[in-house]
Amino acid sequence: MGALEELKAENQQLRKLLNQAQRAGRAVPSRPAPADVAQQLELPDVVRYPLAEFAAGRGHRVPLPESVEEIAEVIGRENAVRLVEGTRPRGRRRWRRQLYVPAEMPEGHRIATLIGLEDATKLSFSHANCILELPSCHGLRKAYLADYVMRLQDQGADEAEIAREIGVEKKTVASLVDEGEYWRPRLQAPE
Structure with a gap:
């Protein structure tokens, strides 16, 4: 089944849930959700989340943006960063990611598969029917x-090799080495 078919099936499932909520006497939104929100249900299939692993491990002292920190209070730091990493940018502001959190989290929902059903349920309790801007x-x-550049440098790689490895110019590697000197004492395993 292709991604478009999965999206259509999930959209149908959400419409059924909305109809059930209407019949149960719950308040119905006064206007339908925008098309961008309906398309956001398609999250990328990422196998590994290096940024989330870093945020929970060596990077536990690196500050997160306020909105991500708020989500991290509910579902944990690693899962909050995993949501950011696993959500595609949409709209005019490509540096922002929008994520709709339904009021009731079905087991097969993409957010549930991304961070686990238990944490997805916690997120739906705290941010029900919200569009989060990540x-x-x-x-x-x-x-x-x-940190990655500093580790490569510690292993004996020179700036040209590091630049080739991560796909940037040498001067970018030099600035990353400078930043690495700032971060080195701050990046340590959590206690």
Whole structure:
């Protein structure tokens, strides 16, 4: 089944749930959700989340944006960053990611498969029927990249090899090494 068919099936399932809620006497939204929100249910299939692993491990002292920190209080730091990493940018502001959180989290929902049903349910209790705007966690990404560059440098790689490895110019590697010196004492395993 292709991604479009999965999206259509999930959309039908959400419409059925909405109809059930209407019949149960619950309040119905006064206007339908925008088309962008309906399309957001298609999250990318990411196998590994290095930024989330970094945020929970060595990068536990790196500050997160306020909105991601708020979500992290509910579902944990690693899962909050995993949501950011697993959500595609949409709309005019490509650095922002929008994510609709339904009031009732079905077991097969993409958010549930991304962070687990238990944490997805916690998120739906705290942010039901909300469209979350997830920032790209630029500071965390820079700290992760600086840490990666410092580890390569510690293994004996020179700037040209590092630049080739991560796909940037030498001067970018030099600035990442400078940032790495700032982050080195701050990036340690959690206690």
